[in-house]
Amino acid sequence: MQDVFGRKPYLTFLRGKSSPDLVRGEARDGTPIPLEKGRPTCSAYAPGTEADRMLAAAEGLKRTQILVILGAGNPQCFGATRTLLPGQICVVVDHRLALGALYIEESALDSHPFPELEDYLRTPGCHAFFGAESQVSLEHYLEGLPAENFQGIRFLKHRASVDRAPDFYADLEIRMRAILQSRMSDLLTRFEFEPLWLRNTLLNSMHASGPDQPGNLHFWQDRFAGTASALLVSAGPSLTETIPWIQKNKDQFFILACDTALKPLLRAGIRPHGVHILDAQKQTMLHFQGEELGDLIIFADLVCHPSLPIHLRPGGWIFSSTARLIFRPDGSTEELRTPGTDQLEQLCGPQGRLQSGGSVATSAFDLLRFLGFRTIYFAGQDLAWTNRQLHALGTHHYERWNNMVSRKLSLESINERVVQKRDLIPVQSVDGRELSGDFILSLYRSWFEQSIEALRDEDPVQCINLSRGGAFIHGMHSIRLADSEAAPVPARAMESGPQEKSNTYDSTDYRNVLLNAFGATVSEEKDAIRRALQQIYDQVAGLSANSGNSRARAEQLWQEYPDLRALIRKTEVYISRNQEKLSEDRSNDVYERNLKKTLREFLQFASRYISNTN
Template sequence: MAHVAIEFLETKNGSTTARATVAGGSAFLLHSAYDPEAEAERLVAGYPSLANAGGVICLGLGLAYHIEAMLRVVPADTKILVIEVNDQLRERFAQHASTSTQKKVIVAKDEAAAKGYLSLLRERLQERGLVIVEHSASIRLDPEFYEHLRRRIRDHISLLVVELNTLKTVSHIMHANNLENLPAVIADPGIKALKDAFRGRPAVIVAAGPSLSKNIDLLEAVKGRGVIICVGTAWKALLKAGLRPDLVVTLDATEANWRLFAGLTPTEEFLCYEPQVHPAIIPLFEGRRFVFNSLKSPLTAWLRELCGDKGYVEPGGSVAIAAFGIACLLGANPIVFIGQDLAYTDGYTHAKGTAYEDRRFKPTERELYCLEVPAVGGGTVTTTRNLYSFLTRFEELFAQEKDRLIIDATEGGALKRGTKVMTLRETIDFHFTEEFPILPVIANLHRKHQPDPFLRERVRKELDKTAREYMRLIPELAKVLSLAAKAEELSSIAERFRTVHLVGQWTIGSGILATLKQKGQQLTRQLRAVNSEHRLLSLLSLLTPEVELKPLLTEDAPLPAQIERIRKVYASYLQAAKYMCKELERTAARLLPDGGFERDRTLEHILQNQVVKL
């Protein structure tokens, strides 16, 4: 940031304003020299949504008049994040702001704080929204910084929206799949078995974007000269082109993903799968599979701990991002992308030969979901919010791989920072010049995997033990809910009496509520105690993402609201506990030595179990 001198001046109404002088001598005020408080009220009045905001990010602190004005408007539980680039102003706030203001305001100087703030509050932001307030005079202190910050906030929001939507849509399926696939995960080698297996060798990641049709025919020249890693969606297109990849990567939990594999038969290629993947895919690659972990949910963390580390690949919501992580883990250099448009090149969503080859971009969706980004070869290209979040994630990951050459040989689509743009022809001529063994190396490392003979039984016992813990909680949770129902009934009687002035306020409801809250709190403590051993609380919270572990409301909240919260939270716990108890018991049974797993693992069984009804 260029040097800025800040000078403090008295205003006509006896307050203080600040004058900033930037490089070049240009000077401007940060607040009114007459009435900065009234000016701040005016700014805040322009953001009516502040009244219900789940979070507020303010660009520019100044002397915080607008922050004080915002605090008078935002809900009591909303904290405001202020990003201020100027040290002097941040220090002044720390010295002069009241303790109560400082408790409700986080002042930071960079985007990392915004990222943390958005991640921390993501459920609340989804429920009540985020408001971004710009203090335009402060932004003049460093317009470039704030422009970058705006872009980064937008990127983080895009990522969060994608993550939350994915979680909402498929969270139950993901959980079911994680348990369904557990026997395979226990038995299969992890992707870490391939660590550095191809250090310094080239690899190509084949994605299924529309530009794959332009250069898929050249890929044959890569076979045996570089590791071919394809995403599940592109596998069919490769097979149609008469080419077998070395590794096929898949992570999507949905049935739509299974349809990409249905009817195809692997011969030499190996599967790299995330444990959440649709369970029907796994048996297709019997004896030719590697597991990788890419999710960080409490359930997956717990199962990962039980099964041992299989190799972790940075997540990003896209299978191509996982493929990139795998290429890095192999030690590949350079890593070449093809078919990675991350945009609707020529109006198509996918390449020819894929299951989605006929899908066209619908212009009616443009306004809501699309944006224009710089394109390979100049100009711009249309992309979606989802694809844009992947682009952002890729660019973050590329920035971490400074010593690796990353080539974008897509020959179309979105321009990706951190890549060298080349045609596939040029890339092959320059980098894929030498033959080396690929499949034999992979097969050999797969063969070397020695599964722990006792692991299956250890995991089974742990699942069984955890299921019993859930079982013990179920009657306790039911008791709290029954008590809550009684409290609700009494509260409604009390309300009727109150309205005809027969009894004092809430007399009847208060007694039962106190008992109810006491019971609820006891149970929460019990849950926490159990959780410290078995992470049950995390598991419960994961299965009830729409409720989360919301705290009970405080004494001063209206009685019906307190009861409603208790009912909602504990009903979710009860539902989740019953579900987990059943699922853990079933999974544990499949791990028994008599081969329950093999017996019931028919395709119909797997597909039937995809519909998880809680």
């Protein structure tokens, strides 16, 4: 079994976890089976027949469908490998940690009483998780699966096992479905936006800086560790009610606004120290249109639209990239970066990286942690349709809607139309009541809850929710439910050693530190970056101009510039998922037609900015 432990190290956790209540016995046909407190955990007459009946429901599955077996009381269920297609994924889960320990210990014996289990664990893509203690490993495994090879999931239940812990398996099934839905949502998002992220990141390399420059997030790592608290302002409906509290206490915080929340804050006379941008769309400009930005800093992801650094004039730009850590079953980790980041870092050096749950606020939360804050207040973080609204009053959405109002169309009607386009689901509110949420907002809420929980032991962050409305977020403390005028909680003592400072920073200090860093900045030479961008543009243009054997020539270009493969990744995944249906000629036709289209779009957009660099 040592070879199995090498490939699936999470199984070593089962060693020494056996229980005298679970031992090996025999069915009446002589088949080895587990006994729990003297009673068989599966059919005592014909466990093989029982397993065959259960596994019959797995016949006909596609290679891209995941098979999940709930309950491992019958060791014959590991014979599922006989029904699997090459590369197909199968997961067996049981609520009993001691049962997994029994299987592992017995499999180490020379008699090999459970050969199906050993064959199962040696099959690539087949995994087994036992006990509530293994749930973190299971979740990491599911989150690390390549979603492009996933087309569905089928659950099979070993009834004798499931009936012993029905709540465990019901919660497990819900959780697994939610994770896989999230992965599919992430995949669809990447399909839609990866070409956008790639082109924006490459073009923004003209504005990126080296790690020793204030325009690079690396420069600011832990810069404010040990200082006072931070306030993260989102544009949820409850922000309108929270703004008076922020006006009263604004001097006690480093204030970071999500881009959508900037206008409501400025209308109230609150000038944040920074604004965070994550969106790659040009519409982001609407959040800043007509506003004076000279005394604040824009923290921007490198995927932001390249027109923003050209037209906006804040006190400074600080760029970062987004990366997602994926935990593999073998214990390793993989960093999933935004397309274009590797190429940009070859030109400009390492960039500060942030984790993101998909929204501006999730990325901004990790940004504040990166800056060194360990007490973070949240305002406007509703993550629900509070009062059937999505945004606070004063955002650019209301500016646009006000121009649409007429005798027959009210502001309320416009907002209600937006609400009705979403699939609403009930969620628990901060005050214990029920309000409307939706799937996407629930994903963001889950990201916050999981992040706060994961940080609790290694790098705890005190999270305080100022909203008296919106969804309840586990791990956040609400100080204004009982007292709407509650004073800020003092930032707790830090344990960061030599970087620890006293809580002496006020609002002016934060602003001066940020702005003064850019006042002393020396402009960097960008000629090498201009030439590199022009070279990439010329090679893409050459590929687009010549139609002969374009698939082979595209592969050569992807080899030289791996990030550029994002331009055609959606098509490659489509061909991979439908390889049984597509002939070689049809596959090549689909590839070349979509390649031509995506190259043309890339060149049309990039030409507006590449020409400006010459």
